[in-house]
Amino acid sequence: MSRFDRYLLSQLLALFCFFALILIAIYWINRTVGLFDQLLSDGQSAFVFIEFSLLILPNLIRLVLPVATFAAAIYVTNRLVQESELLVMQATGLSPFRLARPVVYFGVIVTVLHLALMNILVPWSLAMLTTRQQSVSQEMTARFMKKGQFMQPAKDVTLYIRDFSSAGELMDVFLADDRDEKFHIIYNAKRALILRSDSGPKLLMLEGTSQRLELDGRRKLSITRFDDATYELSDGMTSSGSRRANPHEMTSLAILSTQSGLDWTQPQTVNQVTWEIHGRLSQPFLSLTSALLGFSALLLGAFSRFGLWRQILGAVLGLIVIQMISTLTTSIVLRQASMWPILYIAPFLGCLSAAGILWFLQRTHRLKAAIL
Numbered sequence: 001m002s003r004f005d006r007y008l009l010s011q012l013l014a015l016f017c018f019f020a021l022i023l024i025a026i027y028w029i030n031r032t033v034g035l036f037d038q039l040l041s042d043g044q045s046a047f048v049f050i051e052f053s054l055l056i057l058p059n060l061i062r063l064v065l066p067v068a069t070f071a072a073a074i075y076v077t078n079r080l081v082q083e084s085e086l087l088v089m090q091a092t093g094l095s096p097f098r099l100a101r102p103v104v105y106f107g108v109i110v111t112v113l114h115l116a117l118m119n120i121l122v123p124w125s126l127a128m129l130t131t132r133q134q135s136v137s138q139e140m141t142a143r144f145m146k147k148g149q150f151m152q153p154a155k156d157v158t159l160y161i162r163d164f165s166s167a168g169e170l171m172d173v174f175l176a177d178d179r180d181e182k183f184h185i186i187y188n189a190k191r192a193l194i195l196r197s198d199s200g201p202k203l204l205m206l207e208g209t210s211q212r213l214e215l216d217g218r219r220k221l222s223i224t225r226f227d228d229a230t231y232e233l234s235d236g237m238t239s240s241g242s243r244r245a246n247p248h249e250m251t252s253l254a255i256l257s258t259q260s261g262l263d264w265t266q267p268q269t270v271n272q273v274t275w276e277i278h279g280r281l282s283q284p285f286l287s288l289t290s291a292l293l294g295f296s297a298l299l300l301g302a303f304s305r306f307g308l309w310r311q312i313l314g315a316v317l318g319l320i321v322i323q324m325i326s327t328l329t330t331s332i333v334l335r336q337a338s339m340w341p342i343l344y345i346a347p348f349l350g351c352l353s354a355a356g357i358l359w360f361l362q363r364t365h366r367l368k369a370a371i372l
Contacts, residue, residue: 001102001105004089004094004102005101005102005105006102008076008080008102008103009102009105009106011076011080012072012073012076012102012103012106012291013072013106013109015071015072015075015076016068016069016072016106016110018072019067019068019071019072019075020061020064020065020068023064023067023068024057024060024061024064027060027063027064028053028056028057028060031056031060032049032053032056035049035052035053035056036049048132051132052129052132055125055128055129055132056125056129057125058117058121058122058124058125059122059125059126061117062114062117062118062122065110065113065114065117065284065287066114066286066287066289066290067290069106069107069110069287069290069291069294070290070291070293070294070315070319071294072106072291073103073106073290073291073292073293073294073295074294074298074312074315077294077295077298077299078298078308078312081298081299081308082308086099086299095362096296096299096358096361096362097358097359097362099299100292100295100296100354100358103291103292103295104288104291104292106291107287107288107289107290107291107292108288110287110288110291111284111285111287111288112284114283114284114287115280115281115284117284118279118280118281118283118284119251119252119253119280119281120251120252123248123249123250123251123252123254124251126248126249127249127250130246130249146161147161147162147163147164148161148162148163149161155179156177156178156179157175157176157177157178157179158174158175158176158178159173159174159175159176160173160174160175161173161174161192165191168193169191169192169193170191170192170193170194171190171191172189172190173187173188173189173190173191173192173203173205173208174186174187174188175187175188175189175203175205175231181215182214182215182216183212183213183214183215184212184213184215185210185211185212185213186210186211186213187205187208187209187210187229187231188208188209188210188211189205189206189207189208189229190206190207190208191205191206191207192204192205192206193206202230202231202232203230203231203232204228204229204230205226205228205229205230205231206227206228207226207227207228208225208226208229209223209224209225209226210223210224210226210229211223212224247269247272247273247276248276252277252280255273255276255277256277270337271336271337272337274333274337274338274340275330275333275334275337275340278333278340278343278344279330279333279343282343282344282346282347283326285344285347285351286322286323286326286346286347286350288347288351289322289346289347289350289351289354290319290350292350292351292354292355293315293318293319293322293350293353293354294315294319295354296353296354296355296357296358296361297311297312297314297315297318297354297357298311298312298315299357299358299361300314300357300361318350318353319350322346322347322349322350323346325345325346325349326343326346326347329342329343329345329346330343
């Protein structure tokens with residue numbers, strides 16, 4: 001790597017870190033204000049807030065990487081043009097493609113970082129965040145329980161607990177579930193425990209009875225005595241099944257492993273995994289596209305006291321078009337996974353446009369040199 005390459009690469013990386021920190025701080029503050037109010041109003045500690053805030057950081061970094069890359073390329077190129085440094089380098093015989101080499105290095109570095117985030121850190125952080133949210137939800141369910149009061153944690157669900165034992169057991173529990181239009185169920189238990197599980201908190205009732213009243217024409221009442229019975233207490237006392245494996249919360253290697261837990265017999269699973277994998281591989285290349293597009297667009301301008309605002313505006317519009325194409329192709333693949341190759345259209349068109357601009361500048365430079 002030549003001295004010029006190291007110089008330009010160091011400038012790009014320094015400005016990239018600066019813009020990335022600013023954008024991450026803005027996004028992070030915007031996301032954590034509501035999170036802070038929600039967690040503290042629920043009685044959670046500051047440690048839980050810090051933990052949740054750190055877990056959402058990888059996803060925020062993923063969002064700002066292309067923008068920070070583009071801003072760094074625009075700022076550094078504009079400064080080099082205004083200070084005539086690029087003009088000097090061109091006078092020494094360096095072609096536009098040669099000048100763009102450190103920008104390619106810069107784009108590749110950010111792309112590799114983006115790939116690591118998309119395929120490893122972001123899925124891991126989302127999985128950890130979901131696990132912690134379930135844990136906090138279970139703690140909130142336990143905290144919601146109050147003795148000697150009729151409580152309605154959900155519509156058409158009534159719960160009464162006479163007292164709590166020193167061992168944490170619920171004593172003399174009454175639970176009425178009238179959500180189903182076909183039947184009503186009433187549970188009575190001498191003792192009960194709140195248990196944690198992958199599907200959410202569960203109420204384990206001991207030594208009780210269940211009364212099931214069918215609301216059809218017969219109005220049949222069934223009474224069952226039980227030694228133990230389990231009732232789901234997740235999501236506002238609504239019943240739920242076991243939590244399914246979510247590709248969005250799995251690393252790419254985990255998705256493709258034989259022990260991923262995904263149901264590959266379902267077409268919906270295949271479509272979701274196809275979109276997830278190719279989306280993780282295609283989106284990071286938008287960082288390389290942003291760097292090349294910002295650099296090449298500003299090379300179209302010459303030194304001017306009024307700045308390169310036209311070229312900057314053109315680069316911004318070009319990036320917006322590329323992002324619109326990326327959003328459009330993503331929505332198409334979400335509906336039809338077999339169209340996954342179009343996910344690579346946006347970064348390919350961006351790099352092709354930058355290469356076209358550099359080729360045009362090199363051709364123009366050669367024509368001027370031939371005329372002279």
